[in-house]
Amino acid sequence: MSLFHRGNKNQSNATINNGAQLIAAVHPKSPISEQFRTLRTNINFMAIDNPIKTLxxxxANVSEGKSTVTDNLAVVWAQTGQKVLLVDADLRRSILHRTFDLDNREGLTTILTSHARTIDLNKIIQPSGIENLSVLPSGPTPPNPAELLGSQRMKDFLKAAKERYDMVIVDVPPMLEVTDTQVISHYLDAVVLVVKQGQTQKLGAKRAVELLKLAHANLLGYVMNDVPSDGSAGYGYGYGYGYGYGNDGDDK
Ligand SMILES: Nc1ncnc2c1ncn2[C@@H]1O[C@H](COP(=O)(O)OP(=O)(O)OP(=O)(O)O)[C@@H](O)[C@H]1O
Ligand SMILES: [Mg+2]
Structure with a gap:
């Protein structure tokens, strides 16, 4: 499916500095928010046989809209009344604490590096300010993100989070830059690929799909971000729907 277009390209550090824009929270009735609700509905449709609780x-690359889509999807999910946890597992370019204006001295890395026997989510998870939405910031940047994210402790954390929340949505790095996402993707119930219109190269997207397959990830499909609308003013948006990305005959 396709998401909104705002015109401004190549702002790769804007979210790093200021956090992602929570359009779904600020303008819940906008067509863009409606697009995020459609994405939520489509994911739910695919979850009929195998419930999706971690996503x-x-x-493929940096700055294609992952965090923006992830955060807004979490907001619209929480708006249904389900208890949602948004986790920042992009340990190299973490922004969740900026988006929600939270302290990042403790977070996911605190849990992953702790030697405590049990995982106490209460102490570290923070309210987002949005009803039903809790947030776990990244915590301090570790020297070994891929190792931490691929650890048994990460698996245990996701299990504990699933028990407490209806839905756990994880912000992750791009596939082609680092192995972090590959290592956690098979711990997750589902993965969706964000493709940025006019930016993501076809080869890059294909490689990302290959890597997800190698990791035995459950790839649901792709979201086309930043699709120009046909003439509507301001925040235009387009709609299309892609399911089973990579099934075009020449993928592995
Ligand atoms: N549809 C869109 N239209 C215009 N700008 C967008 C759109 N989607 C995202 N952006 C902008 O692109 C920049 C990168 O977005 P974002 O941080 O969500 O991407 P990312 O893939 O998470 O990046 P990173 O790889 O750094 O984690 C931000 O400035 C964001 O506001
Ligand atoms: Mg990001």
Whole structure:
């Protein structure tokens, strides 16, 4: 499916500095928010046989809109009344604490590096300010993100989070930059690929799909971000729907 277009390209550090824009929270009635609700509905449709309780959106490269889509999807999910946990597992370019203006001295890395026997989510998870939405920031950047994310402790954390929340949505790094997403993707119930219109190269997207397959990830499909609308003013948006990305005959 396709998501909104705002015109401004190549702002790769804007979210790093200021956090992602929570359009779904600020303008819940806008067509863009409606697009996020459609994405939520489509994911739910695919979850009929195998419930999806942990989900990440990734992309081939940096700055293709992963965090923006992830955060807004979490907001619309929480708006249904389900208890949602948004986790920042992009340990190299973490932004969740900026988006929600939270302290990042403790977070996911605190849990992953702790030697405590049990995982106490209460102490570290923070309210987002949005009803039903809790947030776990990344915590301090570790020297070994891939190792931490691929650890048994990460698996245990996701299990504990699933028990407490209806839905756990994870912000992750891009596929082609680092192995982090590959290592956690098979711990997750589902992964969706974000493809940025006019930016993501076809080869890059294909490689990302290959890597997800190698990791035995459950790739649901892709979201086309930043699709120009046909003439509507301001935030235009387009709609299309892609399911089973990579099934075009020449993928592995
Ligand atoms: N549809 C869109 N239209 C215009 N700008 C967008 C759109 N989607 C995202 N952006 C902008 O692109 C920049 C990158 O977005 P975002 O941080 O969500 O991407 P990312 O893939 O998470 O990046 P990173 O790889 O750094 O984690 C931000 O400035 C964001 O506001
Ligand atoms: Mg991001």
């Amino acid at each position: 990440a959106l990734t992309s």
